[in-house]
Amino acid sequence: MNQRLPLSGVILAGGQGRRMGGCDKGLSTFLGRPLVAHVRERLAPYVEEVVINANRHLEEYRTLGCRVVSDREAGYQGPLMGIWSGLLAARQAWVVVVPCDTPALPMALVPRLWQGIGEHDIAVAHDGERAHPVVALMRRELADDLATALAAGERKIDRWYARHAQCYVDFSDCPEAFANLNNPEQCQVLEQRLGNGMPTESR
Numbered sequence: 001m002n003q004r005l006p007l008s009g010v011i012l013a014g015g016q017g018r019r020m021g022g023c024d025k026g027l028s029t030f031l032g033r034p035l036v037a038h039v040r041e042r043l044a045p046y047v048e049e050v051v052i053n054a055n056r057h058l059e060e061y062r063t064l065g066c067r068v069v070s071d072r073e074a075g076y077q078g079p080l081m082g083i084w085s086g087l088l089a090a091r092q093a094w095v096v097v098v099p100c101d102t103p104a105l106p107m108a109l110v111p112r113l114w115q116g117i118g119e120h121d122i123a124v125a126h127d128g129e130r131a132h133p134v135v136a137l138m139r140r141e142l143a144d145d146l147a148t149a150l151a152a153g154e155r156k157i158d159r160w161y162a163r164h165a166q167c168y169v170d171f172s173d174c175p176e177a178f179a180n181l182n183n184p185e186q187c188q189v190l191e192q193r194l195g196n197g198m199p200t201e202s203r
């Protein structure tokens with residue numbers, strides 16, 4: 001059965017990873033594979049393409065078989081710059097954005113965001129306690145507006161989202177799926193919790 005939706009997936013791996021010791025977070029090994037490979041697996045069955053947004057080690061990222069795009073403006077200006085760069089690179093009219101450091105994202109993340117967005121421009125994942133603004137589905141055509149916002153100095157994702165028709169999609173049945181890994185200790189703890197297996201149930 002073809003589950004693909006008319007979407008591009010963008011994995012944000014363009015940060016500095018200072019808490020991870022300054023290494024490229026997406027390439028950090030988690031359960032024997034780069035973190036970004038786990039995230040790619042969550043998107044790939046449902047999207048037409050996966051694009052990785054990275055600013056270092058581009059060749060290593062390319063070995064995963066995805067297109068790799070860097071921030072349009074250098075200087076580690078934050079995830080909003082990565083989102084803009086991803087929107088500009090995307091070939092589909094809708095784009096799902098995820099961070100590279102959340103390896104246990106819900107398997108059904110993409111179809112659930114797609115179902116939940118309705119007539120809105122942006123759908124943001126919400127775990128019941130808080131929203132995860134870097135886990136979101138949005139229209140590619142917002143790129144022009146985002147360019148204007150960035151040029152005016154905007155760097156806060158929430159503030160930019162608030163200027164558009166946005167909704168939250170409820171993932172309170174799997175809040176732990178949004179656990180993000182910022183340092184080696186958090187990686188170890190989650191590795192131990194998951195043992196050798198990643199959750200694959202179709203939540």
Ligand SMILES: Nc1nc2c(ncn2[C@@H]2O[C@H](COP(=O)(O)OP(=O)(O)OP(=O)(O)O)[C@@H](O)[C@H]2O)c(=O)[nH]1
Pocket residue numbers: 012013014015016017018019020025053054071075076077078079081082083098099100101134182
């Ligand atoms: N493209 C891009 N993405 C970024 C940038 N900064 C953070 N991100 C991404 O945004 C998400 C959340 O990043 P953080 O964990 O807050 O920051 P980080 O730079 O990865 O890590 P720290 O340096 O430890 O804060 C991750 O997916 C990062 O790759 C940036 O300057 N450009």
